[in-house]
Amino acid sequence: MIEILETGPFNTVQDLGRPGYRDIGVSASGAMDPFAVRIGNILVGNDEVAAGIEVQTFPFSLRFDRRTVFAVTGADGDPMLDALKLLPWCAYTAEAGQVLELKHPPTLARAYVSVGGGLDVPSVMGSRSTSLRGSFGGNAGRPLVKGDRLALGNSADFAPVPANGLAVIEPAVALRDVFPDFVDGTLPVRALPGGEHALFPDDGDAFWSQTWKISSRSDRTGYRLSGEPIKPTTSIEMRSHGIVPGVIQVPPGGEPIVQMSDANTAGGYPKIAGVIECDLWRLGQARIGSRIRFVRSTHAEARAIEQAVARYVEDVRTTSEMIKRALKAMA
Amino acid sequence: MIATLNNHMPLREIVPAAQGRARVSSIGARSFLLEAPGEFDLAAQRRIWALSQTVRGWPDIAEIVPGMTNLLAIFAEAPEDPDTVVARLLEAWDNARSIDLAGKTIEIPVHYGGEHAVDLPALCDLAQLSDREIVRIHHEATYRVFALGSAPGFGYLHGLDPRIYMPRKTVPSLKMAKGCVTIGGMQTGVAMLTGPNGWNSIGYAELQMFDPASPTPAMMAPGDTVRFVPARIEL
Numbered sequence: 125m126i127e128i129l130e131t132g133p134f135n136t137v138q139d140l141g142r143p144g145y146r147d148i149g150v151s152a153s154g155a156m157d158p159f160a161v162r163i164g165n166i167l168v169g170n171d172e173v174a175a176g177i178e179v180q181t182f183p184f185s186l187r188f189d190r191r192t193v194f195a196v197t198g199a200d201g202d203p204m205l206d207a208l209k210l211l212p213w214c215a216y217t218a219e220a221g222q223v224l225e226l227k228h229p230p231t232l233a234r235a236y237v238s239v240g241g242g243l244d245v246p247s248v249m250g251s252r253s254t255s256l257r258g259s260f261g262g263n264a265g266r267p268l269v270k271g272d273r274l275a276l277g278n279s280a281d282f283a284p285v286p287a288n289g290l291a292v293i294e295p296a297v298a299l300r301d302v303f304p305d306f307v308d309g310t311l312p313v314r315a316l317p318g319g320e321h322a323l324f325p326d327d328g329d330a331f332w333s334q335t336w337k338i339s340s341r342s343d344r345t346g347y348r349l350s351g352e353p354i355k356p357t358t359s360i361e362m363r364s365h366g367i368v369p370g371v372i373q374v375p376p377g378g379e380p381i382v383q384m385s386d387a388n389t390a391g392g393y394p395k396i397a398g399v400i401e402c403d404l405w406r407l408g409q410a411r412i413g414s415r416i417r418f419v420r421s422t423h424a425e426a427r428a429i430e431q432a433v434a435r436y437v438e439d440v441r442t443t444s445e446m447i448k449r450a451l452k453a454m455a
Numbered sequence: 456m457i458a459t460l461n462n463h464m465p466l467r468e469i470v471p472a473a474q475g476r477a478r479v480s481s482i483g484a485r486s487f488l489l490e491a492p493g494e495f496d497l498a499a500q501r502r503i504w505a506l507s508q509t510v511r512g513w514p515d516i517a518e519i520v521p522g523m524t525n526l527l528a529i530f531a532e533a534p535e536d537p538d539t540v541v542a543r544l545l546e547a548w549d550n551a552r553s554i555d556l557a558g559k560t561i562e563i564p565v566h567y568g569g570e571h572a573v574d575l576p577a578l579c580d581l582a583q584l585s586d587r588e589i590v591r592i593h594h595e596a597t598y599r600v601f602a603l604g605s606a607p608g609f610g611y612l613h614g615l616d617p618r619i620y621m622p623r624k625t626v627p628s629l630k631m632a633k634g635c636v637t638i639g640g641m642q643t644g645v646a647m648l649t650g651p652n653g654w655n656s657i658g659y660a661e662l663q664m665f666d667p668a669s670p671t672p673a674m675m676a677p678g679d680t681v682r683f684v685p686a687r688i689e690l
Contacts, residue, residue, distance in 0.1 A: 143529075146520045148603045148673040149647070248667050257648065258607045260667040319480025319488060363495060364604060364611060366520025366527030371482045376625075390522060390604030398482035401533070426484035427533040 132181020137262035139175040142251035146389040153253040156408030160198035164238030167215040174242030175252035185225040193240035201229030214291035241277035314421035318395035323356035353378025367391040370399035400426040484533035501553040556678025564686035567658040574655035606647040608665030610675035627653040
C-alpha cells in the first residue's frame with residue numbers, strides 16, 4: 125500500500141492506455157510520456173503495461189507502508205526519499221514508512237512513479253488508466269487526493285535492486301542523435317503533413333516556420349497553441365472522423381490544437397499535420413508556456429526513430445534483467 | 456533537419472468528394488484515414504461497414520475507427536511503405552460491397568421540451584415550424600447508428616428529417632447535461648457526458664447508454680436502429 129501525503133490537483137493513475145475502444149468513443153488515455161512509464165516499469169521489474177502515478181502538479185509526496193522497489197522517471201529533478209536526494213531514472217528500494225517526495229522539476233512537465241508490482245487498481249476495459257472525461261478507471265475515475273491509499277500488486281518475485289540503485293541512461297541522453305535538443309529554448313517536434321495540409325497557403329509555411337507557444341488552456345486532452353493564426357484558403361465542412369493523439373487541427377480561430385493522451389476519438393476540424401508517434405512523449409514533457417516548433421519529417425524518418433526507440437527499450441530490458449539475475453545469484 | 460516531401464503525397468491531394476474517388480490521408484506515421492466520396496448517406500455508410508470488416512482482419516492493424524462515411528485505420532507500427540497502405544485501403548474500398556449490419560432496435564424514451572430543450576425555440580425560428588411539429592417530426596423518424604465516437608457510447612444517428620436540420624453552434628453551450636437529445640447539422644444523438652456541447656438540445660432522455668464495467672460497455676452499435684419515443688411532451 126502507498127498513501128498520498130501531498131498532491132496537486134491533476135495527478136492520476138496511468139499506464140500505457142486503453143487503446144481499442146475508440147470505435148465506441150472511449151479515448152485511449154494513458155501516460156503523456158509513455159516512454160518514461162515503460163522504462164520505469166522495466167527498472168522495477170514490472171510488465172511495461174503496469175500502472176504508476178503521473179505527477180504533473182507538484183510538490184507531491186507519498187509514503188510506502190511496506191518494502192517496495194520504486195523508480196521515478198520522466199521529468200528532470202531529483203526525487204527525495206526521507207530527505208535523501210536520489211537520481212531520477214533509477215530504481216531503489218524503499219523501506220516501510222519511508223516518504224518519497226517530488227519537487228517541481230526544473231524544466232520538464234511530468235514525473236512518473238513506478239512501483240514493483242504496479243498499482244493494483246481495477247482494470248477497466250483492459251487498462252488501469254484514469255479516464256478523466258469518462259470518470260472511470262485508475263483511482264475511482266478521478267485525480268489523486270491527499271489521503272488516498274493505493275494497493276500494490278504482488279510482484280511474484282521481489283526483484284532486488286543494488287543498494288545504491290539501478291539506473292539507466294535516460295532516453296533524451298541515450299538517444300540524443302535521434303531526439304534533437306531544444307534550439308534556443310524551443311522544442312523541435314517532428315510532424316508529417318495531414319489530410320488538409322494542401323488547403324493552407326504557401327505549402328503551410330505559416331505553420332511550419334513560426335514558433336508556437338503552448339497556451340494555458342492546455343491539458344491532457346490537448347495543447348492549444350498560441351501564435352499568428354493560420355487560415356485555410358477555403359473553409360471546408362468535414363464529416364466526423366476518427367482521430368488520434370498527435371493530430372494537429374486548425375479550428376476556425378486559426379490557432380492549432382494538438383490532441384494529446386486524452387484525445388477526443390472523433391474530430392472534424394481541418395488537419396494540417398500529425399506529430400509522429402515517437403515524438404509525442406517529448407511533447408508530453410513540454411510545459412504550458414513553453415515554445416515548440418514543428419519540423420517537417422518524413423515517413424521513413426518516423427519509422428527509423430520508432431526502430432531506434434524499440435532497440436533502446438529492448439537494451440534496457442535485457443541489461444536490467446541480466447543485472448537482477450546476477451544479483452539474485454549472489455544473494 | 457532536411458524537410459522532404461512524403462513521396463506518397465500525390466495520392467493525398469484534396470479531392471472534392473463529388474469527384475467520385477475515395478481519399479486517403481494520414482495522421483502521423485501509423486494512422487490512415489479513408490474518406491468515401493459522394494453523399495452522406497446510408498449507401499456510403501454500408502460500404503464503410505464492409506470496409507471496416509475487411510480492414511479489421513488485417514494482421515498489422517491495431518485498431519479501426521469507423522466514422523461518418525470514413526474509416527481511420529491505426530497500424531501497430533509505422534508501416535514500411537505508406538504508398539502500399541494507401542493502395543491497399545483504396546483497393547479494399549473498391550472491393551467493399553454494401554453490407555447491412557443486422558443491428559438491434561433501441562427505443563429511447565424522451566422528455567421533449569422542458570428545461571433541457573434550450574434550443575427548441577431557436578429551431579422553431581430556423582425551421583419555421585411549431586415546437587409540436589418539430590417534436591413530431593423528430594420522434595416519427597427511424598434512425599440508424601452510423602458510428603460511435605466523440606464521447607463514450609455516443610452514437611451518431613442518421614435519418615434526421617431535413618426540415619429540422621440545424622447547424623452546430625459556433626459558441627458551444629458550456630454545460631449541457633448528459634441525456635440531452637440533440638441535433639447537430641443533419642445528425643441527431645443523445646449527449647453522453649455533461650459538458651461543453653455545440654449541438655442543439657430539444658429534449659432529455661434518462662436511459663443509461665454506457666457502462667464501463669459491462670463486457671459490452673456501449674449500448675449502441677453501428678447498424679442499430681433507434682426510435683425516440685415521447686415519454687412526455689412539455690411545450
